[in-house]
Amino acid sequence: MNTSVSMRMDRLFNRRHDKRAVCIAADHGYMSNVTANVINLPFIAQAVTRGGADGILLSPGRAHHLSGLFEGPRAPALIVRADWMNMPRLGIADHSNGVPPQHLSHQKMLSARQALALGATAITIYLFLGTDDKIEATGIESCAQFVSECHRVGLPCIAEPLAFGEQVTPANLVHLLILGARMSVELGADALKIPYTGDVESFSRLVKIADVPVLVLGGARSENEQDTLELLADGLEAGCAGCLMGRRVTQSPDPERLVHQLAEIAHPGCSGDDLKPKEQ
Amino acid sequence: MEKHNNHLKDFPFGSDHPVTLLDTSGGLSLGALPGLEEFGQAIPKILPGLDGLICSPGQLRRLSSTTVSGTKLFVRMDWTNILRDANFPLPPHTPVHLSILDPQDAVALAASGMVVDLLLGYEDAIEAHCLKLIVQLALAGRELELPLIVEVRTSGPNVAAMDKAIELGASLAQEGGADTIIVSNPGLDSLKNIAAMLTVPWLLKPSSAKTDLTDCEAAFDLGAAGIWLDHTWLATYLPINELVRQLNTLAQANR
Numbered sequence: 021m022n023t024s025v026s027m028r029m030d031r032l033f034n035r036r037h038d039k040r041a042v043c044i045a046a047d048h049g050y051m052s053n054v055t056a057n058v059i060n061l062p063f064i065a066q067a068v069t070r071g072g073a074d075g076i077l078l079s080p081g082r083a084h085h086l087s088g089l090f091e092g093p094r095a096p097a098l099i100v101r102a103d104w105m106n107m108p109r110l111g112i113a114d115h116s117n118g119v120p121p122q123h124l125s126h127q128k129m130l131s132a133r134q135a136l137a138l139g140a141t142a143i144t145i146y147l148f149l150g151t152d153d154k155i156e157a158t159g160i161e162s163c164a165q166f167v168s169e170c171h172r173v174g175l176p177c178i179a180e181p182l183a184f185g186e187q188v189t190p191a192n193l194v195h196l197l198i199l200g201a202r203m204s205v206e207l208g209a210d211a212l213k214i215p216y217t218g219d220v221e222s223f224s225r226l227v228k229i230a231d232v233p234v235l236v237l238g239g240a241r242s243e244n245e246q247d248t249l250e251l252l253a254d255g256l257e258a259g260c261a262g263c264l265m266g267r268r269v270t271q272s273p274d275p276e277r278l279v280h281q282l283a284e285i286a287h288p289g290c291s292g293d294d295l296k297p298k299e300q
Numbered sequence: 301m302e303k304h305n306n307h308l309k310d311f312p313f314g315s316d317h318p319v320t321l322l323d324t325s326g327g328l329s330l331g332a333l334p335g336l337e338e339f340g341q342a343i344p345k346i347l348p349g350l351d352g353l354i355c356s357p358g359q360l361r362r363l364s365s366t367t368v369s370g371t372k373l374f375v376r377m378d379w380t381n382i383l384r385d386a387n388f389p390l391p392p393h394t395p396v397h398l399s400i401l402d403p404q405d406a407v408a409l410a411a412s413g414m415v416v417d418l419l420l421g422y423e424d425a426i427e428a429h430c431l432k433l434i435v436q437l438a439l440a441g442r443e444l445e446l447p448l449i450v451e452v453r454t455s456g457p458n459v460a461a462m463d464k465a466i467e468l469g470a471s472l473a474q475e476g477g478a479d480t481i482i483v484s485n486p487g488l489d490s491l492k493n494i495a496a497m498l499t500v501p502w503l504l505k506p507s508s509a510k511t512d513l514t515d516c517e518a519a520f521d522l523g524a525a526g527i528w529l530d531h532t533w534l535a536t537y538l539p540i541n542e543l544v545r546q547l548n549t550l551a552q553a554n555r
Contacts, residue, residue: 047475049471049472049474049475049497050471050472050475050476053464053467053468054464054467054468054470054471054493054497058471058497059493059496059497060496061497062499079475079476079477080435080438080439080475080476080477081435081438081473081474081475081476081477081478082474082475084438084442084477085474085499085500104428104431104432106424106427106428115460115461115464116461116464117460117461117464118420118454118459118460118461118462118463118464118465118466118467118468119420119421119427119454119456119458119459119460119464119465119468120458120460121424121427121458122423122424122458123424125424125425125427125428127428127432128432129431129432129435129436129476130435130436130439134439137439138439
């Protein structure tokens with residue numbers, strides 16, 4: 021791994037010297053309909069920072085407007101969403117969906133160099149499996165390009181494989197996620213953001229096959245926040261490096277507290293003092 | 301960085317009252333607009349009272365050789381045929397959206413900022429294209445100290461709920477990096493959501509079909525930075541000069 025990538029990986033995953041990270045995805049306003057967590061994003065981003073988030077995933081626009089959050093030695097790392105898709109708006113038939121898309125769209129939005137100029141410590145990109153051959157090919161092409169660009173400028177590339185579409189069945193879901201994880205790594209991804217497979221054994225297999233740091237994502241908000249904490253605990257038991265959770269945290273009545281609880285699970289025994297620079 | 305921030309502050313928000321902008325760039329797609337057939341003669345009559353004028357690249361080239369004091373000139377960066385209706389001599393069969401100007405060209409034209417559409421409710425590919433253009437222009441704009449104004453247009457046939465579509469457009473524009481956002485009136489509840497959501501300045505695009513300015517008053521109450529008049533206002537119940545005068549009176553009352 022080149023030195024710059026390695027340094028930024030360390031910034032994200034070793035902020036507390038334990039090779040783990042609790043990260044929050046706050047890029048929903050870029051792809052989803054407008055909900056309370058989108059309207060209140062600046063306050064939520066501040067809350068999760070106070071809660072001890074190691075990284076926050078934002079759209080390019082929000083990364084610019086909330087850049088102050090990422091200044092200072094104790095600040096979280098900025099992860100920039102470098103591509104875009106409309107999946108969250110597909111298939112929703114209620115009034116909240118003002119512009120229902122006809123098909124899945126997925127495309128690159130900015131270059132790794134542009135993400136770096138925004139102050140990114142890493143970028144995140146999607147890799148869709150299960151929709152159709154064209155979408156899969158677009159994702160692979162995009163992932164390969166991003167990895168090359170990222171490594172030229174020293175930026176870690178976090179791939180997010182998602183199983184979505186008519187080819188996905190309950191029977192092949194885990195297989196597709198493991199496939200997506202491995203394909204991403206074969207393309208050169210430095211880390212993964214990926215859904216939990218449902219049990220420790222299969223997720224452990226995914227983590228092992230990936231052989232790069234894996235962050236478990238949260239998915240739709242759970243009414244019971246204990247589920248969220250258990251999801252991370254199970255992921256860690258399977259060997260993942262932490263989480264990159266969105267709605268479960270940003271739609272929580274108390275995001276600061278929830279992030280603090282997640283951090284206690286991922287970084288047991290760590291306090292804020294652990295954020296001090298390591299002695300050389 | 302500091303210089304850039306100052307530049308953004310200069311317009312339109314250095315103003316101590318809501319501003320009025322007029323978009324005359326519709327000629328790119330519609331040809332001569334009512335009252336602007338002789339552009340060079342018509343514009344000086346329109347400018348007094350306006351805080352900003354949105355021009356096509358060709359209009360801006362002409363204006364750059366004349367003295368324009370007190371009115372910021374913005375340039376339209378894209379082209380679309382969706383402004384045309386079924387009665388237009390070339391009625392659109394397929395919606396099209398194109399980028400027509402490079403940010404470097406906007407600097408060369410001495411534009412105060414760039415303007416681009418976010419089209420919603422058409423083909424998915426058009427939405428994606430618009431959003432990518434917004435991201436790219438916003439990033440380029442930061443390097444060139446050129447703010448980006450995004451006009452949300454929710455006129456596509458796939459819009460299922462207009463209020464939610466306008467909210468979505470405002471959100472996408474902000475997430476894409478817009479420095480200022482233009483929205484139509486989605487109704488008071490939605491406008492409140494938009495006002496709460498946006499951390500960048502926003503302007504209301506009132507409907508020219510209405511014959512009063514109550515929309516504008518409501519927007520000012522919610523913190524709108526100003527009013528955006530599109531080309532449809534050039535042929536309505538009021539001469540444009542009189543409309544601008546009324547808006548300015550309203551804006552002064554909202555100091």
